[in-house]
């Protein structure tokens with residue numbers, strides 16, 4: 333096998349919570365968790381320092397809670413707790429596949445996970461741990477996409493990989509519009525102007541203001557996470573030059 337040279341030294345991987353559901357309508361599918369854990373474990377041999385933010389949409393979404401009559405802040409707190417469940421599950425899956433992993437949570441739940449402290453995250457990454465950042469930003473009215481950009485900036489990751497259910501950014505939501513066209517490269521301004529809703533606007537704006545590149549790709553395709561870290565084109569690159 334040809335020598336694999338990673339393109340990046342430190343990356344932030346954003347995983348959609350919904351992707352953990354598999355074919356079910358709710359929760360964590362054990363076979364999907366195993367698949368994702370193996371995909372991420374493949375990065376270990378590259379010695380790429382890896383931070384991970386995972387969503388919570390497979391368990392609870394704040395806005396869905398609001399639609400059911402919950403107060404927005406309370407509902408968002410429930411959503412953030414949902415991401416802690418996913419983070420623990422993912423860390424367990426990764427450990428099982430030989431990846432030393434730490435979970436750092438924006439919510440203090442000290443008897444379960446360590447609280448997020450930026451310096452601690454940096455030390456763990458330098459020591460070779462994969463670090464899963466749980467509980468989003470710790471604040472309501474935000475999303476885990478914004479948390480991913482925020483943590484990437486804090487740990488000085490070179491890129492954010494948004495691993496999701498679609499294989500890139502399209503001219504419209506490809507799930508709803510089969511005639512939508514895929515882009516290979518977009519500037520942040522194009523994403524904002526064309527209102528391409530693959531990430532929320534707060535996340536895109538924060539990435540733009542700090543010139544942090546993003547790549548959106550399908551994580552259900554085996555090998556994609558590894559290819560992305562090796563610098564191969566697997567989806568749509570936003571920012572960072574073509």
Ligand SMILES: Nc1ncnc2c1ncn2[C@@H]1O[C@H](COP(=O)(O)OP(=O)(O)O)[C@@H](O)[C@H]1O
Nearest residue numbers: 348389496497500501502504505507528529530
């Ligand atoms: N222009 C677009 N290009 C690609 N995907 C889009 C676009 N607009 C909306 N989407 C949707 O964004 C989703 C990816 O976001 P993600 O955060 O992983 O999921 P969710 O928001 O459901 O938790 C895709 O599944 C896709 O349906």
Ligand SMILES: O=c1ccn([C@@H]2O[C@H](COP(=O)(O)OP(=O)(O)O)[C@@H](O)[C@H]2O)c(=O)[nH]1
Nearest residue numbers: 387388389393394408411412468469475476
């Ligand atoms: O910093 C954050 C991150 C997440 N959430 C809440 O946690 C839920 C799950 O996060 P995710 O980003 O997966 O939500 P989605 O975008 O899929 O609704 C969201 O709906 C929000 O209610 C929040 O309030 N603040």
